[in-house]
Amino acid sequence: MEAISKRFNYLFNSTKGLILVAIAMVALVTAIWGMLSGPMAEMGVREVVVKALGMDLVQAEREGRIIILYHSIAMAIVAIETYMITGLLKMKQFFKTAINSIITVGYLMTMIFGMGFAYFGHNWAFHGLYIAGLSLIFFAGVLLVIALWPWNPEYYVTDKQYARTKKGVSLERVAFFATALTTVISALFGAVPGSFFGNGFEVFLAENIIRYPEKTTMEYSVIGHLHIMLALIAIMITLIIGRWLNFRGILHKWAMPLMILGTIVLNLGVWGVVTPLEPIAHMIIYVGATPSMLAALLLLIWSWNKLIKDGTAHLRKPNFGQKLSALVRDPLKFGPTWQMLFMNFTTSGIGIFMAIRLDEIFRVWPAREERIELTGHWHVLSAIIATIILMYYGDMLGLKGKVRQLYGWGIIVLSDIAFAAVTVFEMKRLFISEAEQQPLVNALMYAIDFGLGMLLVLLAVVMVWRLIDLFKPKGRWTEEVDHELAQEVMK
Amino acid sequence: MKHFITMSLRAKRSNLPVRWDCFVAALLAMTLITSCAPVDLNAPMPTFNTGIDPSAWAQIPAGEFYQGQHDKVAYTDAYEIMVTNVTVGQYADFLTAAGVDGSIQIEDGKVVGYYPGDVFRAVKHEEKIGAGDYLYIPFDDPSLRIVATTKITWGAQQGYENHPMTMVTWFGALGYCQYYGWRLPTELEWEKAARGPATGENPERPFPWGDEITRENANYYASRDPFEDMSSFGSRTSPVGFYNGQKYGDYQTLDSASPYGLYDMAGNVWQWTGDVYEGMHYRFMRGGSKDTYEMDLRIWVRNNATPTYYSPGVGFRCVR
DSSP, rough: OHHHHHHHHHHHHHHHHHHHHHHHHHHHHHHHHHSSHHHHHHHHHHHHHHHHHTOOOGGGHHHHHHHHHHHHHHHHHHHHHHHHHHSSOOHHHHHHHHHHHHHHHHHHHHHHHHHHHHHHHOHHHHHHHHHHOOOOOOHHHHHHHHHHHSSGGGGGGOTTTSSOOOOOBBBHHHHHHHHHHHHHHHHHHHHHHHHHHTTTEEEEEOSSTTSOOOOOOOHHHHHHHHHHHHHHHHHHHHHHHHHTTTOSSSSHHHHHHHHHHHHHHHHHHHHHSSSSTHHHHHHHHHHHHHHHHHHHHHHHHHHHHHHHHHHTTTTTSHHHHHHHHHHHOOOHHHHHHHHHHIIIIIHHHHHHHHHHTTIIIITTTTTHHHHHHHHHHHHHHHHHHHHHHHHHHHTTOOOOOHHHHHHHHHHHHHHHHHHHHHHHHHHGTTTTTTOOOHHHHHHHHHHHHHHHHHHHHHHHHHHHHHHHHHTEEEEEEHHHHHOGGGSSSOO | OOHHHHHHHHHHHHHSHHHHHHHHHHHEEEEEEHHOOOOOTTOOOOOOOOOOTTTEEEOSEEEEEETTTTTTEEEEEOEEEEOOBBBBHHHHHHHHHHTTTTTEEEEEEEEEEOOOOOOOOOOOOOOOOSSSSEEETTTTTTTOOESSSSSEEEOOTTTOSSSBSSSSOOOHHHHHHHHHHHHOOOOHHHHHHHHTTTSSSSSSSBBBSSSOOOOTTTOOOOOOOTBBBBBTTBBOOOTTTOOOEETTTTEEEEBOEEESSSSSSSSEEEEEOOOOOOOOOEEESOOOOOTGGGGGSSSOOEEEOOOOOOOOOOOOOOOO
């Protein structure tokens, strides 16, 4: 009994244990539900999975199922980011315990009962518990905002290497606070139309209504919600990675005000879509996105510079090759910012190109082609965020030597092969006709499936290893139970 | 430079297992090679007689039906709709007749015809469709299945006679229907014809034949029908009315007619509909196609494109 109690304590009362559970849950859902679409469906795997698990897939409810699936995965990711924040930033122990407990119960309820309701018949008690789970996550978010309050003198910084006000208010903490606060508010932009449409179960996917010239306020709210939530999750992971790497110096002083400004303006733009500001909302969004992305670029420049300097400190005059070698020596520290850079080719670049040439190119194509671009680029953004989390998690595990190299480069190479292939797939109509596309589509599908499939295998290996470790009386988990992320911030 | 390459290789050797590098490189090379394989757009097409008459019409009585994903009750007056999509053979006959009497013009490798234009309201993203000649079909596209039989007559490419007409724009579809005094169906008419009346059996069905879809019901992406080869040209159209319960060689189909006896109301080709909506130049298509997954074959799913769009996966049928 004591053995079980100790392991339960590790899994649900330590930051690393909580992150492990959430990653395992996301991996499980991704592995199973990934078999219901795309090439897996073509090969007949979906039919086997549906029968084996006793799923009940009513055709008219597909959109509703997908929305619950997205929310189930997203809530676990939000929980992981929250654990990282409570583990990295100073806050009162009461808040830390309360936030972690509430969000854990919340995302597990959301995931278990939401998926149970959506895919295994309509048990209405499950639906209620799914909504209760989402409400708990919202409440945990409110607590997090309170806990992050940056104008508490306890959290003032004195070190001049970090961005701060004259009084000592940490601008990095303000950035975390602003992101958390706007996330909580933006959640309402999904909750309100969710109740409105869900009341009559008249759900829709935003990508299916993009070309309609007249949209209702509630429809705009859904579109705004999904865009801003993903953007805020991306901004938050950027801040988390910055904290883990101990981002500081002059670039930190420039980056944090930009991040705060960008987050607030971006949110105002997105919220504006449900107000009379709608016609200029996109312009406000561009204005907000620019400083946020610039702040991420400053983090990248700082971290790459640091990796190079640390890796060549023993050399008097390192040449380019030696600098490059130092930069890529540790994939887990190089990878997160590399993925942020790569994101510009697969997500931001595509988005900007689409926005600029929308009427000339993309809206000449059928709506279904435009849908591929839209869903493709935000799936890639979500997956990039996931890979960044996995790389940070690899460091938390204390992976060393060849295992660290294999894990880190495995994530980078496999995911980037898949993401690059998805990007080419999205844009294929620019250079190949429908009639002649099949060999290219096949090749891209192989690349996507290979990349994502092997990535999941890699993740499965890690999960199995951690599961086996839990059975050991003095496994790695016994060391992790008391470790806090703040202790492991880079020097 | 040499020093840099040596250093880079050393760095790689120290960080990445060499076999892993080779594997990834081989994969990328394979991807590149396979993606560059040429596609034979005129690969032999199996020919089957489906026994379905493409000149037949179905009677749709006035009355209510369940419209859309959320089953709203809607009403239409009575009309007749083609049992199948317009075939390549039928469209070739139209080109011949309309070319002779001057209803269409053939110029610069394309067929064009007159359209009186839409009311332009300058709504965001709306493009003006003024009065003028518009593209019906392009003759210079190798995916077109119509060939010249003489200087003034046209015919279907061998094997495609009873396949749905594709590579036709919305103007080309409308032009065909109007030439014979017919019109394109509205979205409501199309949907009712696919779903059946509100008083019928299973009136909320997602597919024209019922609740579930199998590969033997319709021609969709990777449905393993006799016309597709996913390793080269991919999915191709099937003859109109192919999914009627007949066995073609070893391939057994299921009878997948709609409650009113229409074929191919799910899959094979997207079908242009006739509605022109305020503030929008897009035209809507229904039914899904050989190139889409099953989800797009559900009765309520909509697709849209500019009216000059044409594709090997888009066709039409008429109402009167």
